[in-house]
Amino acid sequence: MPNKLRWGVVATGGIADVVTGDLRLLPDVEVLAVSSRALPKAEAFAAKHEIPRAYGDYKDLLADPDVDVVYVATPHVQHHEVTRAALEAGKHVLCEKPATLTLPHLQDVVDLARERGLFFMEAIWSRFNPLTVKLREVVAEGAIGEIRSVRADFGFTLEHDPAHRLWNRALGGGSLFDLGIYPVSFAHMLLGEPETVAAHGSLVDGVDAEVGMLLGYPGGETALLASSLVSPLLSRAAVYGTRGLVELPGMHHAPTAILVNGVEHRAEIEGAGYVPQLREVVARVKAGEVESPSISHAESLAILRTMTKVADQVGLGYD
Incomplete structure (x- = not known):
């Protein structure tokens, strides 16, 4: 090589x-x-x-x-x-x-x-953002105790245009697969694959304009998530534990700061934010590996299982 x-x-x-x-x-x-x-x-x-x-x-x-x-x-x-x-x-x-x-x-x-x-x-x-890495570390260290709930959303208003890829079913449009994957991935990262999935949303031209999701876990933990093309969601996230919380106050998929029990943490973001992910690919390829533990094949499949359940419930399902 x-x-x-x-x-x-x-x-x-x-x-x-x-x-x-x-x-x-x-x-x-x-x-x-x-x-x-x-x-x-x-x-x-x-x-x-x-x-x-x-x-x-x-x-x-x-x-x-x-x-x-x-x-x-x-x-x-x-x-x-x-x-x-x-x-x-x-x-x-x-x-x-x-x-x-x-x-x-x-x-x-x-x-x-x-x-x-x-x-x-x-x-x-988003998995490779240094502040997302920091989030996983502080949770693993027990800084907020046991996670009981996750909140995350991602959305903005996009003028309806059937030719735009996000409004075009033939191009795989809709809010869920383009935007909602971030909140779903965020919840999976912290709580794993849910036991139950409940979703509700609205469709325009055969694609979802907005979706709300409630994921349930065996120990009673929950994740409340949303994505939208018709509402300017805050695109924030929060992780609630038995002894505190972590807040991602803006654009949780690309954070520039996180608050751990009120204490702010920042990190240098390289380039446009994709450098850590690309560096991971290079390292794994050179090591002869077929996947990354940060977003393994099994986890990609688990995330898509959850999203497929959501899509089916809102009438979006793709063949």
Whole structure:
């Protein structure tokens, strides 16, 4: 394996632009190639980020023998197709969340990655934020006692436009899979997979405009979560224990500060915030590992099981 891992970026949208910028901050990474369905877009993206190779089809990028790792940033509905093709081509994969929209598709790529001995991870970047790491540490140390309840939401108002990917069912739209995955992942990180799931929401054009979720656990613990495209939710989180609480006062998926029993903790955020996640991928690939303990294959499957139950209850279910 070369000293520098050579990455290929599939798609050129907003998230690909930001993550590629952070990729270029890592000294042991070379962003070698990018693809888009429109070659001029790939060429413009390549020029912006000083990427030497641009392709008009992701299959051409996957056929490039010099690409070691593929970052999949396509619309949700294409994640399974592109991830499977990348693994079949012998590439390691970091795929934007949700890694797939259905459990059979996620199990398929997990099984394939393990069979081929290739790294695969769902890009839930919030897990690697230094303050999220700090949160896990203080909880493990018993700073707030036993966790009894978690509250988290993420939402904003987005003008209804059937062509926009978040309002377009054909592109895997809706608040749950794009925004709600953060609160659900947050609850899973702290309490594990729930025993019961209750959800209610509203649909527009076949996708969820908003969802409220109540997750229940065997010991009586609860998680109250929400996502929305029609209300400006505070996007905060709180973890309540028997001896105190941790508050994430703003944008809990990308915190810049947390309060542990009223005491503020801050940390330096590298780049746009994706650097720790990308560094983790590089380290695990170089170590020959197929997954990260911070967001393991089993946990991605558990999160998607919860989200599938929510989707089915609000009438969103994807085939």
